Amino acid sequence: MSTHAPVARVNGLVKDFRIPGGRVLRAVDGVSFEVGRGETLGLVGESGSGKSTVARMLIRLDRPTAGSVEFEGADITALRGAALRRQVRRRMAMVFQSSSTSLNPYQRVGEVLAEPLRVHRVGEAGARGRAVETMMERVGLDPAFAGRYPRELSGGQRQRVGIARALMLDPSLIVADEPTASLDVSVQAQVVNLLQDLQRDLGLSYLFITHDLGLVRHLSHRVAVMYLGRLVEVGDTAQVFAEPAHPYAAMLVSMRRQAEHRILPAGEIPSPIDRPSGCVFRSRCPIAQARCERDVPPLVEIAPGRRAACHFPGELRPGGTDAPVHVPAAPPLVAPLTSQKGR
Incomplete structure (x- = not known):
């Protein structure tokens, strides 16, 4: 570390x-x-x-x-x-487990990625579009996919969109x-x-x-x-x-x-x-002893x-x-x- x-x-x-x-x-x-x-x-x-x-x-x-x-x-x-x-x-950003539910199905990929920039008022419309294209390339997405809806992508492609969205605000x-x-x-x-x-x-x-x-x-x-x-x-x-x-x-x-x-x-x-009581694992632990039932191990x-x-x-x-x-x-x-x- x-x-x-x-x-x-x-x-x-x-x-x-x-x-x-x-x-x-x-x-x-x-x-x-x-x-x-x-x-x-x-x-x-x-x-x-x-x-x-x-x-x-x-x-x-x-x-x-x-x-x-x-x-x-x-x-x-x-x-x-x-x-x-x-x-x-x-x-700080989050990448969720399910790309099918974490992406807005009514937004195109380009809109999904531009939304963090718009909400936080980062850049003008043209600059946001260029930032979206750059980020899509960075995560291995063809920028031509910006016009597609999440349902038109595979699971792996959607998860790349989720990663790209998390990175949009650096x-x-x-x-x-x-x-x-x-x-x-x-x-x-x-x-x-x-x-x-x-x-x-x-x-x-x-x-x-x-x-x-x-x-x-x-x-x-x-x-x-x-x-x-x-x-x-x-x-x-x-x-x-x-x-x-x-x-x-x-x-x-x-x-x-x-x-x-x-x-x-x-x-x-x-x-x-x-x-x-005591150690939370003691009821399943093969080496638990009386102390484990009585005292919480720090x-x-x-x-x-x-x-x-x-x-x-x-x-x-x-x-x-x-x-x-x-x-x-x-x-x-x-x-x-x-x-x-x-x-």
Whole structure:
């Protein structure tokens, strides 16, 4: 990670939702991490772990119940109106999972891409049109597609539109929430390689949310593992994959190994409405002891750059040889999409 001040830092984020019966669902519970400049932080965990809720609070689509969000050195937790638009909306953007629902079906591609410039009053009409063409070429879209509607494009092409839209205002941080989940493997590789090229060329920072450990290992500099609303491990990606410290991280890593070396958690993930006492993972953990039921393990530094929330870090490790990560090569960055029909 960069030695400079982080581009974003979240401190003790909590998000509660009121549900019928007067009960409270705590979706996120005391999450803290930072994203360095030019860094990709992978955020992983099972569905329902709170990853997307964290992303929405970071980008200020949701306000946290407690905790704070800092971006480019300023506390943006309580910003509203013009200050929110100036300090956050122009400098931070999101790439959504579903390109078919995140793009306005009644706008042509050129209108979708020009809208951020128009809303923020950047440039004149002619300059906006040229900026749209330049951005389409940068993400590998034929500028002739500006006159098409999203429904006339393939899933991979639509996701490139989503990435282009996120880049239109020259942000420093991109929050990518499962951006490849709805794409087939070969198109996933193209999108991932495009994101890496853009990061290299533009100095972008990414919070990359996914459940695909292969993508995390290929793309992320560091990884943060979430379980039931809490961070359980944070560290350098290579280190976490080689020697996971938290039992849940060890189980995730083991899923990429041969069947005889996999570690399967017991039972089902508990309800966030009725969490286990002590460690949230203890009801499924094969090395849990009495202390785990009684005491909540804090997320503490166990080695330089490594944090884990476990009373017995490193005692459960997957065996065997890690499966290789296969990411097919992408086509040239600005290859016209007429040569990628159906992708």
